[in-house]
Amino acid sequence: MSTLRLLIADHAATRIGIRMALDAEIEVCAEAGECKEAIRAAMREQPDICLVGRELPGDGLAAVRGICRAAPRAAVVVIAEVRNVDDLLDAVRAGAIGYVPDGVDAEGVRRIIRAAAAREAIVPRGMIIELLMELCANGPGGEAITGREAQVLGMLRRGHTTATIAERLDIAPVTVRRHISELVHKFGVRDRSELIAAV
Numbered sequence: 695m696s697t698l699r700l701l702i703a704d705h706a707a708t709r710i711g712i713r714m715a716l717d718a719e720i721e722v723c724a725e726a727g728e729c730k731e732a733i734r735a736a737m738r739e740q741p742d743i744c745l746v747g748r749e750l751p752g753d754g755l756a757a758v759r760g761i762c763r764a765a766p767r768a769a770v771v772v773i774a775e776v777r778n779v780d781d782l783l784d785a786v787r788a789g790a791i792g793y794v795p796d797g798v799d800a801e802g803v804r805r806i807i808r809a810a811a812a813r814e815a816i817v818p819r820g821m822i823i824e825l826l827m828e829l830c831a832n833g834p835g836g837e838a839i840t841g842r843e844a845q846v847l848g849m850l851r852r853g854h855t856t857a858t859i860a861e862r863l864d865i866a867p868v869t870v871r872r873h874i875s876e877l878v879h880k881f882g883v884r885d886r887s888e889l890i891a892a893v
Contacts, residue, residue, distance in 0.1 A: 704747030792816030
């Protein structure tokens with residue numbers, strides 16, 4: 695297998711962690727600590743893979759868009775501190791083929807890089823239901839489902855309580871109940887139980 699050339703655009707601590715996880719088949723051709731620097735490095739180096747921090751100074755998504763223009767053959771993966779379906783979709787629209795959580799272990803880093811090199815879509819398993827619901831975007835009545843509603847619905851399907859959903863999404867329980875009420879309306883069902891059964 696030929697050596698994969700990698701651009702890492704993120705905070706220094708993350709870049710160090712990623713470098714330590716790499717093996718001989720992956721070469722770091724450039725590093726960047728902010729958006730414009732990342733785009734310039736991509737244009738200069740034409741890497742195979744780019745790992746871009748969502749919180750990269752200067753705007754991580756702007757870096758993704760710029761890198762995709764500067765190095766169109768590069769596979770871009772966004773590293774996110776907080777996982778959010780709306781943010782994942784924004785990353786994909788910007789040109790990323792992957793969206794992964796910060797703090798992945800060494801084996802996970804190598805697996806992500808090789809999957810990106812093979813042009814495989816990379817999405818955390820726990821977000822797939824929410825992503826599919828968001829891509830469907832409509833309830834049976836044709837009303838749009840928001841990304842947050844899709845998250846709530848996915849967690850309901852997995853058996854989470856209102857309190858747990860509120861804690862994991864960092865929102866108030868009353869907000870969760872409001873989302874559930876909206877979903878009940880959009881799916882044309884009577885209550886939470888019928889909603890879960892409908893999906």
